[in-house]
Amino acid sequence: MEKIDRKPFQGVVNIIRFNWHFYAIAALLLVLLGYFSEYPLLRAAGWLLVGSVLLSLTASWYIYDRSALYSLHWLDDLITSPGKQLLNVHAGFDETSYLLSQKYPGSKLTVFDFYDPVKHTEVSIERARRVYAAYPGTQTITTANIPVMTASADMILVFMAAHEIRDEAERIIFFRELRRSLQDQGRIVVVEHLRDIRNFMVYNLGFFHFFSRSTWQRTFLAANLDMASEIKITPFLSAFLLEKNGMAS
Incomplete structure (x- = not known):
């Protein structure tokens, strides 16, 4: 049987592809928070949202693309x-x-x-x-x-x-x-x-x-x-x- 190799970033790309609705909602929320960025609390919420998304994607990249899982x-x-x-x-x-x-x-x-x-x-x-x-x-x-x-x-x-x-x-x-x-x-x-x-x-x-x-x-x-x-x-x-x-x- 032909050897199957995973592509670079395949895991994290699949997560985004299969769960794109979550990221679309996050992007919409970020736009809304940016619109009200003059309010410090909402500006902080925007940065928190960005950090949360980036952290989850980084962890997923580590688990599904960089670890020995596969x-x-x-x-x-x-x-x-x-x-x-x-x-x-x-x-x-x-x-x-x-x-x-x-x-x-x-x-x-x-x-x-x-x-x-x-x-x-x-x-x-x-x-x-x-x-x-x-x-x-x-x-x-x-x-x-x-x-x-x-x-x-x-x-x-x-x-x-x-x-x-x-x-x-x-x-x-x-x-x-x-x-x-x-x-x-x-x-x-x-x-x-x-x-x-x-x-x-x-x-x-x-x-x-x-x-x-x-x-x-x-x-x-x-x-x-x-x-x-x-x-x-x-x-x-x-x-x-x-x-x-x-x-x-």
């Missing part, structure tokens, strides 16, 4: 071997399947897309789907049904996708289905931003789109999964290693 080297700290059956489950925007196929050429990679425009209403995903073609053979599924045999997967990756399942009950059902699909000694890797002080500092109110560590722990526990470990890919991004309850070595 090298997938951090997976080596969690998984010694992916095994023969590898699942990649995403929410409509897939940046990792080609990378996984390159990293683990000896594994059979199956890709699932659980995006449902009725339940998962993030407009940025709709825009991303129009720009990027799906990985060949990607299967559309629901969060309640992963069409694989029970205990068949050696490794499952859910890369910055599970937070799109906003309903807690649906999220628990999804993780129970992941557990059903997993072999007894298999591993699930979940990558997510967290609703914490670090992400608040760089994404401001946008951090409410993420879930807290305690929320994820509650979800994993309800799905009968143990969090074997957690690593920081960047200070703003966590990777959780999950095992079936009682299978930790």
